[in-house]
Structure formats: C-alpha cells, structure tokens
Amino acid sequence: MAVAETPISVTDHPGVEHEHEEAPARRGRWRRSLGVAVPGGMVALIVAACFLGPVLFDLPSPVGGNILESYLPAFSPGHLLGTDPNGNDILSRLLYGGRASLFIALAVNVLGLVVGGTLGALSGYLGGVVDTVIMRVLDVLIAFPSLVLTLAVAQALGPSMRNTIFALAFFSIPAFARVARSAVLRLREMPFMAAAQLCGTPAWRVLFKHLAPNTAPQLITFGMLGMGIVIIIEGALSFLGLGIPDPAPSWGNMVATGQLSLSATPMLVVWPSLALLVTVLSFNLLGENLRARWSGR
Amino acid sequence: MTTAALPQVPGTRDPRVSRTSRVTRFAGSPVLRLVVKRLLMAIPIMLGVTVLTFWVLSLIPGNAAQQLLGPEATPEQVAQLEEQLGLNRPGYVRYGEWLRGAVTGDLGRSIVSNQPVSDLLGERLPVTGELVLLAFVVSLVLAVPVALLAAHRPGGVWDRISMVVSTAGLSVANYVLALILVLVFAVQLGVLPAIGFTPLSEGLWPNVRSLILPSAAIGLPLFCFYARFLRGDLVDQMQQEEYVTTARAKGVGSWQVLIRHAFRNSSFGLITVVGLNLGALIGGTVIIEQIFALPGIGQMLLQAINTRDFIMVQAVVVVFALVAVVANLVVDLLYAVLDPRIRYGSR
Numbered sequence: 001m002a003v004a005e006t007p008i009s010v011t012d013h014p015g016v017e018h019e020h021e022e023a024p025a026r027r028g029r030w031r032r033s034l035g036v037a038v039p040g041g042m043v044a045l046i047v048a049a050c051f052l053g054p055v056l057f058d059l060p061s062p063v064g065g066n067i068l069e070s071y072l073p074a075f076s077p078g079h080l081l082g083t084d085p086n087g088n089d090i091l092s093r094l095l096y097g098g099r100a101s102l103f104i105a106l107a108v109n110v111l112g113l114v115v116g117g118t119l120g121a122l123s124g125y126l127g128g129v130v131d132t133v134i135m136r137v138l139d140v141l142i143a144f145p146s147l148v149l150t151l152a153v154a155q156a157l158g159p160s161m162r163n164t165i166f167a168l169a170f171f172s173i174p175a176f177a178r179v180a181r182s183a184v185l186r187l188r189e190m191p192f193m194a195a196a197q198l199c200g201t202p203a204w205r206v207l208f209k210h211l212a213p214n215t216a217p218q219l220i221t222f223g224m225l226g227m228g229i230v231i232i233i234e235g236a237l238s239f240l241g242l243g244i245p246d247p248a249p250s251w252g253n254m255v256a257t258g259q260l261s262l263s264a265t266p267m268l269v270v271w272p273s274l275a276l277l278v279t280v281l282s283f284n285l286l287g288e289n290l291r292a293r294w295s296g297r
Numbered sequence: 298m299t300t301a302a303l304p305q306v307p308g309t310r311d312p313r314v315s316r317t318s319r320v321t322r323f324a325g326s327p328v329l330r331l332v333v334k335r336l337l338m339a340i341p342i343m344l345g346v347t348v349l350t351f352w353v354l355s356l357i358p359g360n361a362a363q364q365l366l367g368p369e370a371t372p373e374q375v376a377q378l379e380e381q382l383g384l385n386r387p388g389y390v391r392y393g394e395w396l397r398g399a400v401t402g403d404l405g406r407s408i409v410s411n412q413p414v415s416d417l418l419g420e421r422l423p424v425t426g427e428l429v430l431l432a433f434v435v436s437l438v439l440a441v442p443v444a445l446l447a448a449h450r451p452g453g454v455w456d457r458i459s460m461v462v463s464t465a466g467l468s469v470a471n472y473v474l475a476l477i478l479v480l481v482f483a484v485q486l487g488v489l490p491a492i493g494f495t496p497l498s499e500g501l502w503p504n505v506r507s508l509i510l511p512s513a514a515i516g517l518p519l520f521c522f523y524a525r526f527l528r529g530d531l532v533d534q535m536q537q538e539e540y541v542t543t544a545r546a547k548g549v550g551s552w553q554v555l556i557r558h559a560f561r562n563s564s565f566g567l568i569t570v571v572g573l574n575l576g577a578l579i580g581g582t583v584i585i586e587q588i589f590a591l592p593g594i595g596q597m598l599l600q601a602i603n604t605r606d607f608i609m610v611q612a613v614v615v616v617f618a619l620v621a622v623v624a625n626l627v628v629d630l631l632y633a634v635l636d637p638r639i640r641y642g643s644r
Contacts, residue, residue, distance in 0.1 A: 140345030151583070152353045152610070155602050232470040236584050239472055240599070259476055259588070263484045273473040281468035288464070 032293055039285035046279050050098035060089040062096040062249045084257060084268055093249035094275050100250045101279070104165055105230040109223045111169040116176030117219055121211055123177065124184030125203070135181070138174040150233065154242035164243045168230055179222050183215040217294045224287030228280040235276055251276050331629060339622045346618040347396065347611065354607045355388045363605075365409065382408055395611065404615070405608045407601075414612045417597065422616070424494060425582055425593035428515070431508050432578070433571070435516030440523035441560075447524070448531035449555055459524060466521030471581060475514035475588045482510060492590040511589045515581065519574070523567065530566045534559040565632065572628030579620050 053059070084090055123134040150167040157163035187193060196210050231251075237243035238252025246253060251272040258268030362378040363370070379385045398405055404414040447456040483491035489510055495503040535541055535555065544554045583595035590596075594613055601609035 136341065137345070139342055140349060151599070151602055152350070157356075228468060235470055236472055240584060240587065255473065255476065262476065262480060266480050266484070269473075269476050269480070273470075273476065276470055276473060277465075277468055280470070281465060284464065284468050 032289070035289035036286065036293060039282045039289060042278070042282035043286055046098065046282065047102060050095050050102055053095045054092065059092040059095070062088055062092040084254070088249075090254075090268070090271055093254060094251075094271060097244075097249035097251045097254060097272065098275060098279070100161060100244050100248070101231050101234055101276075104161060104168070104234050105227045107165045108168040108172050108230045108234075109226045111165070112172030112176040112226065113219055113223055115169070116173035117180045117215070118207075119173070120177035120180030121184045121207055121215065124181040125188065125207060125211065131181075134177070138177055141170065141174045150237060151240070151242060154237055159242050159245045161244060164234060164237060167237070168233060172226060172230065175226070176219065176222065180215055180219060183218050184211055187211060187214055217290075221287050221291040221294065224283050224290060228283040228287070231276065231280055231283070331633060332626070335626045335629060339626070342622060343615070343618060347399075347615060348392070350611055350614045351388060351392045351395075351607075354610060365604075384408075395608070399615070404612045407606055407609050409601075409604050409606045409609075414608060417609070418594070418612060418616065421592060421594045421597050424591055425579065425586070425595060427497075427504075428508055428512055428582055428585070428591065428593060429575070429579055431505070431512035432515035432519060435512055436519035436523055437571075439516075439520040440527060443520075443524045444527035444531060445555060445560065447528045448535065448559075449551065451532050451535075456528070459528070463521035463525045466518055467525070469518060471514050471518055472584050472588060474517060475511070475585055478510045478514055479588075492588075494589075494591045494593075508591075511585050511591060514585055514588075515578065519578070522574075523570065526570055527563055527567050530563040531555065531559050534562055538562070565635065568631055568635075569628055572624045572631075575620060575624040579617055 084093065119134055119138075123131045150170065153167035153170060154163060157166065193206070193210065196206050201210070234243055235250070235252035235255065238250040239256045241253070241256070243252055244250035254272035255269055255276075258265070258270075258272065262269060362375050362382060362384055366374055366378060376385070384391075395405060402415075404418070406413050407417060410417075443459050447453075447459040450456060479491045482489045490507055491510075493507060495507040497504045538559070540558060541554055544558050545551075549558075579594075582593060583598060585591070586593040586595040587599060594616065598610060598613040600606075601613065
C-alpha cells in the first residue's frame, strides 16, 4: 500500500528488463548507462545555465526593465527571447527563475530526505509505539490535501522563498518517511541486521552506518522524482501568487503573467512552460533510469 | 502490490476457507468488521486534520474582521466587529464550538457572507464533482486500452510509443497543459470556450462543453500515470503468474489471456491507485478552477483563504479530507466485493 502514496514511485517498468534480456549484454549495458547519462547531462546543463549563465554572459537584469521596451519579439537586439509586459528580458528571467525553482526543489528534497528519512527509518526500525505515533501523525498530513496545506502555510508566512520551502516541506517529509519506512522494514529482516544487533551495536549506529547506506539508493531516486514534483508545485504556488513574490522571477509567476495576454503574445507562456517541461522531464527520466539501474542489479 | 499472492486459478475456492466463511458470513462478516475498523480509524485522522487546519489558519496574520473593514478601519471598529463575529475568543474555544456544530452536521456560517456553509458547499460541490468525474472518465477511457495495447507485446512498437508519450505527459504541469489547451482549442481554433461554466440546467452539451478543457487538463496527466501503472502491472502478471501459464497451456488466445485473466487481476492495483489519487486530485482542482473560472469548491477555497474566512476554509478542508478517507474505504470495500479471498476472510 505504501507504494501507491506517491504517484510516480509505483511506475516500475519491468519491460525494460525484459527487453535487455533479449538484446546482447553489451548493448544493454551501454543503453542503460546512456539512459542515466543523457538526463543526467540535461540536469547538469540546466543547473549550469541557471547558476553560471548569468555570471558568464552579460545578461540584462531580470527586474526593473524599461517599460518602453515591453513586448519586444524574440531576437531583438540585446534581448534574445524578447521582453515581457514590463520590459524585462525573458531569457534573463528564465535563468534567474530557474535558480529559484532549482534551489527551492533542492532545499525541499533535502529537508524531506533528512527529516522524513530519519522519521521513517526510526519508525520502521523501532516499531511499536514510536511507529504508531509517527505513522498516525503522517497519516494526518497525507489525508490533508497537500495543496491546501501549502496554500495555507504560504498565506500564513507570507510569500517568500524561505516560506515556500517550508510550505512544500510539509508534504515532502511524509512522502520520504513512507519510502524510508518501507525500505527499513524490508532490511530489518536481513541477516546483517541481526548480526549488527548481536554485536551490541547501538541503535543510532545501526541507523546511520547500516541502514542509511542501504536505503540511500531508493531515497535518492525518489528524491529525483521529487525534484520534478516540487518544481511543478512551486510553479503552481507562484502561479497563484503565493510563491516567489512578484517582481522577482519564477517560472510559475512568468506563466501567470503570460496568461493575461495569452492570445496576443503566447510566447510569454510558452518559454517558461518549456523550461518547466524540460527540467521536470530530465529529473523524472534520471530518477526512473537510476531506479531501473539500481533495482536491476 | 495487491495482486494474487496465492497461485490460484480464479473460480476455485480454497476448501480451508469456505468452511469458516459459512459461519462468519452472518455473524461478524469480515467485510463488516473491515468497514467498522476503517471508520474508527478515520475519526482520529479527521480530528487531526481539523485541528491542524485551525492551527495553521490561526497563524495567518490578519483576520476576517480586518479584511471586511479594509485597511482604513480604526482599531476600535475592528475590535468591535471581532467581538461581534466572536473572533476575539481563544482558538481552542472557537474550535470546540465549531466541532460541536460539525459533529451534528452544522458547519456554521461563512464569516464574510453570513450564508450557511452547507448551502455554499451544495452550490459548488456539484461543479467540482462533475469536473473530477469527467477527468476520471477521460483518463481511464484512454489508459485502459493503451495499457492493454502496450502490455500485449512488451518492448514492441506500441509499448515504446506509449512509454515515451506517458513519460513526457507525466512531466507536464496541469496548469501549463491547461494554458496550452486554451491556446490551441479556444484561441487558435475557437471551438471550445476558454473560461466559464455552463450549468446543467442549460442543456447537457453546453454543460459538458464548458468542462472539456478543464477535465482534459486534469485527466491527461492522470491518463499517463494510469497507463504506465496498469501496463507495468499487466506485464508482471503475464510474466510471473501461474494462472497465465495455465490459461496459455489450455490454448487461450493471447488477447483473451491479457484481457480476461491478467486485466481482471491488474484492475485491483488500478483501483487502489485511483482511490488514493482521488484525494490529491480534488486538491489539484484548485488551480484548474482558478484558470478556467469554474465556480467550484477549489475557487471557493482560494477566495476563503484570501478573505480569511476560516469557517469556509475549514469546511472545504473537511470535505477534501473526507473524500480522501471515504475513497480509501471504498477501495478496501471494492476489494472485498471483487476478490473472493478477502471476501471470505483469508488474507
């Protein structure tokens, strides 16, 4: 049951394995490493573009544009992708907006991994009352519609990057906890766990030295898929005006601004949408292919 | 997941089970016990959800009194209205009062419009309900045939095409998809309305027509997800299960095995996922209703949060959580109805 909690985590594709059985082994291995390398390279490229791009190239500022230069078409001098209604450079806004999205997604997933992973591992390892209490609390968070919670938290704390991270962490934590718990429950029955316990290893050491390395692959692949989900939800929050506050760029609020003049200048929506799609797709593919690779050992 | 754990041909019954089942069927049937147990488990979850909402909402700076009077109101005026609306009392008192009403089915009155919450919900729930229903129809009608086609020959052309399409589809945010659909079908082609909702009273077709784009925006990513899930499960069944081997050995055709045998078992997994999704899905309607200006419950939620109408927010959250809890319960019951092994209490 725990598998179905997070939509994408259930989609295993055994067909890939099957396909490789028939293909020559070398071709299979080559393909498989390509399956990780290509999306991995895409992710690296996107990260580099967003974080190094504005440093290396002389880009116009993403905010405080000249209103006289609004709605410039693509390939205008000095504005490769044109400008938005406020005269801000779209390319620059895309890259700075990407910084915000990627940073938020990373922070939310690290928070989820550390807090949720620890809670889930503790819950699975200790069992009993601790397990019941932790899981019931997480059940409440899961039954709570996540977008409503993030909306309320975003409203409560006011729109800002830090508050968006906290708001989104509210639902990444139970998701990671679920994954960690089910992984630990499986590992708990393994002989090496019994061996560690017989040696008198303290619980914290078992958790960090024995369980953490063994659950890491699963949690990291889940985190990759989580990156995509968080980027989409962060976009939704910013779209509704509750994420990154307006003059600062974010893919979500760019889509929202573009929506106002959708019929006249559709490209204002297309660029940030494309950025969202390519980034999320890269993270999803990386996650799925890493999973296929690690589970198909 | 919930696929056949016992290598058993459907239709045969384990003799160890049937004897006890005859006794238990009437007295304490496992299905009845399951329902009661799940309902009891739902109570602390619902309590937790409502407490959490009250607490989170109490953190939001400003209250409905300030919002109603606007920024130019004097502190005395605000204090007076707070007094009138009962907002100056401590949170736990207001929660207790709200809970007492809610348990008896009285969800209170909107702080802002003073209309009974149940009336407002009654106006708006059908819109969201119809939207979600249509989205499910769109996604399932597409997903089942695509998954069957893909699973019929794993690694084949249709399988690859469907995997590529569904991977891409899963990476599209529904609000982006919504805008693309509006751009193509409303702006460029002009065949469907971009925004607005036509009630059912003005005819079935105008009603459905106004919901086609919103339900497609929700349903298409779901379709990708269900198609992938069902395809994976079908392939597992076809490769690992002994009843498939049996059926094949009897000379049943490959489509027959896939549809009549494997799909019947895989449908359990699909039902679970659909049920678990329902909670997330109804939360996801918030943004779609906002884009398409649909007068549904999600739009109401957003308005209520903006005007600090906490009684309304509370009501919407209760509805969302109830839907999630009930959907899970229905899934478990459907199992019991569909799967004889559970029906006769031998899990």
